[in-house]
Every structure is written in C-alpha cells, then in structure tokens.
Amino acid sequence: MTATTSSGPTAGAPLTFPVTSSAAPVSEERRAEILAAPGFGRFFTDHMATATWTRDAGWHDTGVVPYGPLQLDPAAAVLHYAQEIFEGLKAYRHADGSVWTFRPEANAARMDRSARRLALPEVGEQMFLEAITQLVRADEAWVPTGGETSLYLRPFMVATEAFLGVRAAHEVKFMVIASPAGAYFPGGVKPVSIWLSQNYTRASLGGTGSAKCGGNYAASLVAQEEAYEHGCDQVCFLDAAENTYVEELGGMNLYFVHDDGSIVTPELTGTILEGITRSSIIDLAKDLGHEVSERRVSIDEWRQGVASGRITEVFACGTAAAITPVGRLVSVDGELSHGTGAAGEVTLKIREKLLDVQYGRAEDTHGWLHRLV
Ligand SMILES: *Cc1c(COP(=O)(O)O)cnc(C)c1O
Numbered sequence: 001m002t003a004t005t006s007s008g009p010t011a012g013a014p015l016t017f018p019v020t021s022s023a024a025p026v027s028e029e030r031r032a033e034i035l036a037a038p039g040f041g042r043f044f045t046d047h048m049a050t051a052t053w054t055r056d057a058g059w060h061d062t063g064v065v066p067y068g069p070l071q072l073d074p075a076a077a078v079l080h081y082a083q084e085i086f087e088g089l090k091a092y093r094h095a096d097g098s099v100w101t102f103r104p105e106a107n108a109a110r111m112d113r114s115a116r117r118l119a120l121p122e123v124g125e126q127m128f129l130e131a132i133t134q135l136v137r138a139d140e141a142w143v144p145t146g147g148e149t150s151l152y153l154r155p156f157m158v159a160t161e162a163f164l165g166v167r168a169a170h171e172v173k174f175m176v177i178a179s180p181a182g183a184y185f186p187g188g189v190k191p192v193s194i195w196l197s198q199n200y201t202r203a204s205l206g207g208t209g210s211a212k213c214g215g216n217y218a219a220s221l222v223a224q225e226e227a228y229e230h231g232c233d234q235v236c237f238l239d240a241a242e243n244t245y246v247e248e249l250g251g252m253n254l255y256f257v258h259d260d261g262s263i264v265t266p267e268l269t270g271t272i273l274e275g276i277t278r279s280s281i282i283d284l285a286k287d288l289g290h291e292v293s294e295r296r297v298s299i300d301e302w303r304q305g306v307a308s309g310r311i312t313e314v315f316a317c318g319t320a321a322a323i324t325p326v327g328r329l330v331s332v333d334g335e336l337s338h339g340t341g342a343a344g345e346v347t348l349k350i351r352e353k354l355l356d357v358q359y360g361r362a363e364d365t366h367g368w369l370h371r372l373v
Contacts (some may be wrong), residue, residue, distance in 0.1 A: 015051070015062045015127045022046040022066035037204075038180035040320065041152065045139035049131040049176040052160075053121045059174075062127070064134045067177065073162035077169040082212040083159035085114040088319045089276075090150040090181065090373055091136050093143045094360035099136060099373035101153070102358050104129055106276045108315040111155060114211040119159050119168035128155065129370075131176045131313070136372045139178055143145035143373075148183040148355065184321040189343045189351065191327025192237045192316070194249065195227035196299065198332060199227050201240035202247065202271075209247075211269035230328050234316065238299060239271065246297045247271060249316050252277040252324065256305070257313035257346045262291040269296075277317040277354070281367060282352050290346070301327065313344030315351075315352045322358075323351035356367075 020226035025046040026034070044067055051062040067204050083091045087107045091099050132153055136143065143151040155176045159169030173326050200223040203209020209218055223235045236254070237244040246266050248254055253275040256264045263285050268274055285292050305311030306329075314326040325343040329336045338344075356362035360369070 008359070012166070015059055015130060017049055017051075017062050017064050017130050019047070019064040019134060019138045020066065024066070032237040033140070035149075038144065038149070038182045040181050040184070041179050043180055044149070045135075045142040045178045045180070047135060047138045048178075050154075051123075051131065051158055053172045053174065055170040059123075059127065060120070064131075064138050064210075069180045070173075070350060072160060075162040075164055076284065077159035077161050077163060079261065080164060081166060082118060082157070082213070082215045082218065083118055083169055083172075084156065085111065085118050085120060086156035086212055086214065087111050087304040088212075089132070089155075090319060090358075091132075091143050091153060091178075092150050092360070093145050093165060095199060096360075098360075098371060099140060099151075100142050100360065100369045100371050101132065102370070103276050103280065103368045104132060106279070107155070108238075110274065110276070111157075114213060115157065117208055117211040118213055120159070120172055123155075123157070123174055127174075127235070130178075131155065131174070133372050135176050135178055141373050142180055144180050144182070145264050147186075148322075150181050152179045153177075154179065168174050170231060177198050181320070182327075184324075188206035189325060189348065191325040191338070191341065191343055192233040193231065193328040193330060194234050194316075194326055195223075196331035197223040197226065197233035197235045197237050198243065199223070199226070200237075202237040202250070203245075204240035205270055206233050207271065210268070210273055212273060216249070222249055224269050227293055230330055232328075236329070239269070244300075245300060246299055246302060248273065251347050252321070254298060254318040254326075255281065255315050255317065257301070257315070258305075259310055259312050260291075260292065260310070263346070264295060265291050266297050267294040275318055277319055277322065279321070280354060280366075280368065281317055281350060282363070283304070284357075285350055287350065287365070288353060305338060306338055313341065313347050314338050315347040323347060 108125040112122040160170035161171035227235045
C-alpha cells in the first residue's frame with residue numbers, strides 16, 4: 001500500500017519531504033553532551049517530519065521542518081477523544097558510520113492497521129519511509145555511536161480538526177520526531193520485576209488492543225502505578241474475558257523458555273499488540289534451533305512451570321529494550337522468582353543475535369535492515 005491510496009489531489013504522485021533546515025540548531029558542544037548520556041525520550045533532535053491530511057485534499061504540506069511546539073486549537077479532536085496512533089523504531093549506527101533501521105516496512109504496515117482501527121487515514125509505506133529517511137538524513141549528527149545506542153524514531157498521527165462532535169476527524173497531522181537513546185542496560189542486562197495486574201485489564205476483544213494507540217497506554221498507567229507501589233518495574237496484563245491467559249506487558253510482548261529449549265509466546269488473539277521484535281524473535285529463535293510456538297499461556301501454567309522447572313526463563317521484548325529478562329513475578333498471591341536472578345542463557349543468546357543483526361555485526365539473512373544514511 002502506498003500514500004497514493006489516499007484520496008485527493010496528491011493521489012498518484014509519491015510524496016516527498018523537502019527539508020527546511022533549522023536556523024537555530026542545538027550547538028555541537030551541547031549535542032555532544034546530550035549524546036554522551038541521552039537516557040530515553042528526554043532530548044529531541046533539531047527537526048521533525050510533518051504532513052497534513054484533510055478529507056478533501058488528502059495528504060499535503062509534507063516536509064521536514066525545525067523541531068518545535070505545535071499550534072493546536074483547544075477543540076482539536078485528539079485532546080478530547082484520543083484519536084491518536086503512534087509507532088516506534090530505531091536508527092542504528094554501524095561500525096562503518098552508515099545508519100540503518102530495522103524492518104521499517106513492518107512499522108509502516110502496522111501504522112496503517114492502527115489507522116484503520118482508529119478511523120484515521122492510512123499513511124502508506126512510501127510516505128512513511130520517506131518521512132523517516134529525510135528526518136534521519138537531516139539529523140544524522142544525532143545518531144549516537146557505540147554500545148547499544150540508537151536514535152529512537154517516533155512517528156505518530158493525531159486528529160487536529162477543531163470539532164467537538166463525535167466522529168472521525170476530517171483533519172489530521174502525521175509527524176515523526178527523533179530522540180537519541182542510550183543503552184537500555186548501561187550496567188549490563190538486568191532482569192526486571194513484573195506486577196501481575198488483577199484489578200485492571202489492557203484490552204478486550206473488539207477493542208483497540210492490537211492497535212498502537214495512546215489510549216491503550218492511558219488505560220495502563222494506573223496499573224503501572226500499582227506496579228511501582230509493589231516495587232515492580234512493569235505490569236503484566238491478563239485477558240479481559242477470563243482473567244486467566246497471559247497477554248503482554250504495558251508496552252512489551254512476553255516469551256517463555258522451556259527446559260527442552262522450546263520457546264512459547266502468547267498467540268495473537270486480537271487483544272495483543274503484534275510486536276515487530278516479537279515477530280523477529282520467532283524467526284531468530286528458529287534459526288538458532290529452538291522450537292517456537294504461539295499459543296495461549298495461562299497464569300497457572302506460568303506459575304506451575306516455574307515451580308516445576310519446566311519454564312526456565314521468561315523474557316519481555318520490544319523496540320526500546322530489545323529483550324529484557326524477567327526476574328520476578330509479583331501478585332497479591334505472592335511472589336515467584338525465575339532462575340538465579342541473573343539473565344538466562346537462552347534470553348541472552350537471542351538478545352545478542354537480534355542486536356548483532358540490528359548493529360550490522362551479523363549477516364542480515366532475513367533482509368530486515370534498511371539503509372537510511
Ligand atoms: C509497541 C508495543 C510492543 C512492542 O512492539 P515492537 O514493535 O516490538 O516495538 C508491545 N506491546 C505494546 C502494547 C506496544 O505498544
């Protein structure tokens with residue numbers, strides 16, 4: 001699917017993102033300071049990609065412009081009815097200085113799926129790739145070098161039409177911003193602890209669980225607060241219908257490693273977000289000789305599996321952290337520790353393989369890398 005599927009005068013012509021350079025970019029010294037310890041999501045580059053869609057004109061006013069605040073009418077639909085979607089992917093600098101991203105076509109396709117669910121217009125692969133490519137080229141100096149650093153890219157779409165009636169907006173904006181990201185585990189890979197949410201669910205059948213939308217995150221924050229109160233880093237949600245099956249964390253998918261080397265991830269039921277890291281691990285783990293299955297996993301299977309030794313490792317995955325070992329599961333019923341408290345062997349092996357492909361240290365046998373600079 002391409003941007004040319006949108007209606008309006010732009011139909012037929014591939015969209016470009018001409019660059020208007022910032023007249024006041026961050027100084028070289030300040031940028032170096034930021035890149036030395038960027039953390040996550042705290043600093044932003046000099047530019048942003050932007051495009052406007054209207055029902056009558058389709059996509060237009062595309063470009064890369066100086067980064068800065070938006071002017072939004074207080075009646076903009078997104079501020080009231082949360083008509084919003086987003087994506088997340090990274091640009092990785094390879095040892096030879098080139099800059100690559102990982103499976104961006106999958107992010108583009110997912111953004112269009114999310115758009116359809118949230119009654120927003122599709123962007124299409126061509127426009128999505130053009131926006132991220134021109135932005136990363138304009139802000140190439142912001143792509144950090146070394147370790148597990150990257151430039152995190154955040155495409156998103158919001159309903160900007162000033163109208164309080166409840167219907168799909170007739171005017172929206174698609175934008176991409178970029179934020180340098182440090183290594184997720186600067187002190188070495190460390191297992192996270194997980195709080196099992198039993199008071200709140202994340203998504204229900206027919207809802208928006210499989211769309212990457214801000215509303216899902218808004219609904220998960222109170223459970224995340226509960227997790228913090230119980231000394232945990234992340235929340236695990238169960239299915240809303242039976243409160244029995246493990247779905248995912250607030251922003252990461254889950255994997256279980258068994259004592260025979262087989263690995264399992266909860267199957268996509270319509271309520272789980274289809275992570276690109278999750279999909280990639282299915283292929284990489286098979287390459288590494290593991291049997292991989294997608295099926296329902298109950299919370300009892302998790303508990304009993306760890307107790308009996310059948311489940312030897314649990315890990316979470318997503319673009320931000322790649323792969324994170326799960327060390328503890330905490331709930332009102334008590335606490336369950338996994339393994340020795342250190343990251344598991346299979347978890348680390350798959351993690352290394354994934355990062356080796358992303359950083360150009362291993363052969364890209366699946367054709368997942370896409371060069372940006
Ligand atoms: C983005 C996201 C993930 C991970 O997806 P990736 O494509 O691997 O980054 C998992 N769960 C939720 C709810 C998400 O929003």
